[in-house]
Amino acid sequence: METYLEQATQESKILADYQTLCKYIQLQCEKDNADELDILSVLEDFLEISKELTGFFQKNLSIEQDTFWDTHALVQQESFRSIFKNLAELTGQILQNYEKPLKKCTGCGERVHYFAFPGYYQKMRKQYHVPNWVRGECGNEQEYMCPVCGAFDRDRLAILYLKKCLADHPDASLLHIAPSKGIEQFILTNFPNLRYHTCDLYMKNVTFSLNIEHMDAIKDESYHFIICIDVLEHVEKDLDAIREFYRILKPNGQALIISPVCLAIDETDEDIHATEAERWKRFGQNDHIRLYAKNDFINRLRTPGFHVSQKDIHDFGYETYQENGLLETSVLYVLEKSLSI
Numbered sequence: 007m008e009t010y011l012e013q014a015t016q017e018s019k020i021l022a023d024y025q026t027l028c029k030y031i032q033l034q035c036e037k038d039n040a041d042e043l044d045i046l047s048v049l050e051d052f053l054e055i056s057k058e059l060t061g062f063f064q065k066n067l068s069i070e071q072d073t074f075w076d077t078h079a080l081v082q083q084e085s086f087r088s089i090f091k092n093l094a095e096l097t098g099q100i101l102q103n104y105e106k107p108l109k110k111c112t113g114c115g116e117r118v119h120y121f122a123f124p125g126y127y128q129k130m131r132k133q134y135h136v137p138n139w140v141r142g143e144c145g146n147e148q149e150y151m152c153p154v155c156g157a158f159d160r161d162r163l164a165i166l167y168l169k170k171c172l173a174d175h176p177d178a179s180l181l182h183i184a185p186s187k188g189i190e191q192f193i194l195t196n197f198p199n200l201r202y203h204t205c206d207l208y209m210k211n212v213t214f215s216l217n218i219e220h221m222d223a224i225k226d227e228s229y230h231f232i233i234c235i236d237v238l239e240h241v242e243k244d245l246d247a248i249r250e251f252y253r254i255l256k257p258n259g260q261a262l263i264i265s266p267v268c269l270a271i272d273e274t275d276e277d278i279h280a281t282e283a284e285r286w287k288r289f290g291q292n293d294h295i296r297l298y299a300k301n302d303f304i305n306r307l308r309t310p311g312f313h314v315s316q317k318d319i320h321d322f323g324y325e326t327y328q329e330n331g332l333l334e335t336s337v338l339y340v341l342e343k344s345l346s347i
């Protein structure tokens with residue numbers, strides 16, 4: 007089976023250089039009478055390409071820059087043999103990871119290894135002592151982003167549902183709030199006749215630049231579908247936003263919602279005045295202002311009159327969840343403006 011690494015080497019001269027170099031380093035480490043001159047020449051090559059490599063790995067493999075510069079520090083302090091063992095170990099970890107079977111992303115249809123959650127967040131969570139239970143029911147840190155289409159795990163879950171409902175409504179209208187690249191690409195590629203609009207308060211190149219608490223620029227009953235993923239936990243008056251969704255949806259329209267819902271708490275923890283450190287510790291991220299408890303989240307979604315249903319592993323199946331790197335607890339909330347669609 008072709009591994010992702012093999013695919014990547016075809017596309018990346020840098021990675022090909024690195025792979026060759028690492029194999030050579032491993033061989034040198036295994037030899038009892040390693041030629042010091044050979045090792046020196048390899049080391050020079052490594053230093054030469056390491057700057058490019060750092061950018062490449064940061065971008066593609068979520069490896070922190072520090073890992074590489076720590077290795078450089080070792081160069082100054084320890085014997086070449088130990089440096090190469092260190093590098094070989096790092097290489098081994100990378101190669102081992104890339105020998106895992108490929109999975110099929112539902113967004114782009116490519117066979118891929120999903121990239122892990124950015125190392126920055128892991129580091130900040132450690133720094134702020136964020137408890138392990140402070141996390142959403144969705145959010146696979148090990149298989150987070152598709153390297154081809156950029157779909158996050160939560161996007162892939164929404165796409166599973168969109169595939170079904172947009173096939174029946176290819177000419178529908180859809181408002182995508184805080185549009186993510188993976189879903190946008192999926193829709194534009196597969197449903198070119200859809201009336202697709204986007205909206206966000208900060209992003210450029212969106213149809214509407216607005217705060218979703220007050221979507222005055224959008225008329226009542228404008229859309230068949232709304233997608234709002236990982237947004238409500240940032241919004242001060244989330245109930246106002248949910249009421250606005252109800253207003254701008256057509257009768258029988260649906261809003262597809264995902265937000266971090268913590269299964270370990272019974273009451274929503276919410277504080278718009280929390281300090282940055284408190285936000286990390288209580289909500290898991292510095293730009294979140296609440297962590298939802300499940301019952302409360304569903305009650306808030308129901309407030310304007312929505313019928314709320316949950317699409318989960320029972321709807322899509324274990325195999326599909328595995329292929330898409332979804333945690334078994336992942337749930338998409340579907341809000342219907344009436345019971346009959």
Ligand SMILES: [Zn+2]
Pocket residue numbers: 111112113114115116152153154155156157
């Ligand atoms: Zn993909």
